[in-house]
Amino acid sequence: xxxxxxxxxxxxxxxxxxxxxxxxxxxxxxxxxxxxxxxxxxxxxxxxxxxxxxxxxxxxxxxxxxxxxxxxxxxxxxxxxxxxxxxxxxxxxxxxxxxxxxxxxxxxxxxxxxx
Amino acid sequence: xxxxxxxxxxxxxxxxxxxxxxxxxxxxxxxxxxxxxxxxxxxxxxxxxxxxxxxxxxxxxxxxxxxxxxxxxxxxxxxxxxxxxxxxxxxxxxxxxxxxxxxxxxxxxxxxx
Numbered sequence: 771x772x773x774x775x776x777x778x779x780x781x782x783x784x785x786x787x788x789x790x791x792x793x794x795x796x797x798x799x800x801x802x803x804x805x806x807x808x809x810x811x812x813x814x815x816x817x818x819x820x821x822x823x824x825x826x827x828x829x830x831x832x833x834x835x836x837x838x839x840x841x842x843x844x845x846x847x848x849x850x851x852x853x854x855x856x857x858x859x860x861x862x863x864x865x866x867x868x869x870x871x872x873x874x875x876x877x878x879x880x881x882x883x884x885x
Numbered sequence: 886x887x888x889x890x891x892x893x894x895x896x897x898x899x900x901x902x903x904x905x906x907x908x909x910x911x912x913x914x915x916x917x918x919x920x921x922x923x924x925x926x927x928x929x930x931x932x933x934x935x936x937x938x939x940x941x942x943x944x945x946x947x948x949x950x951x952x953x954x955x956x957x958x959x960x961x962x963x964x965x966x967x968x969x970x971x972x973x974x975x976x977x978x979x980x981x982x983x984x985x986x987x988x989x990x991x992x993x994x995x996x997x998x
Contacts, residue, residue, distance in 0.1 A: 815986075876928040878927070
């Protein structure tokens with residue numbers, strides 16, 4: 771069953787608190803992504819991971835870090851969350867060349883609110 | 886880096902009417918072009934794709950057209966129905982295998998019965 775699972779789906783945090791968003795996939799995909807989605811801005815790439823411990827900054831990495839210790843798991847960490855990090859975060863995965871074929875598999879999103 | 890502009894941000898049409906969503910991109914090395922559909926509260930699903938070598942693709946009531954000269958990608962819906970109501974995003978990827986997709990800002994399409 772091809773699936774990308776995100777946890778938690780909804781999260782409310784106070785400014786300055788740490789946030790951990792987790793993503794898992796069961797397709798053994800090499801590449802995984804974290805995007806954030808904001809109204810009027812579409813999806814912006816935060817980080818891309820090409821495999822275990824092979825992570826690369828996306829277009830908006832500031833304020834975020836990631837961890838990929840197993841191929842099937844990719845975590846997004848916010849150290850000391852800020853109110854402007856309130857957003858919906860999407861994880862996605864793809865086979866090695868998936869970014870070129872367009873076949874990204876997206877999770878259902880994690881809605882983060884930072885008060 | 887690549888920049889993608891998508892218009893319009895909102896589009897409302899009556900059932901049976903046509904609808905057109907357009908994206909322009911900047912990187913002349915862009916080669917792979919995609920349209921994703923996102924229904925309310927749901928995730929993104931790949932709708933259609935076209936590669937620089939083909940320039941047109943049709944299916945599911947949609948036509949994707951690519952104008953490489955103008956760096957313009959369009960999604961054309963010939964006869965909208967309420968089930969087409971959703972947000973649509975274009976995405977562009979260049980050659981080189983870095984797997985990075987750049988998304989447009991999205992278009993919220995509403996089809997009125």
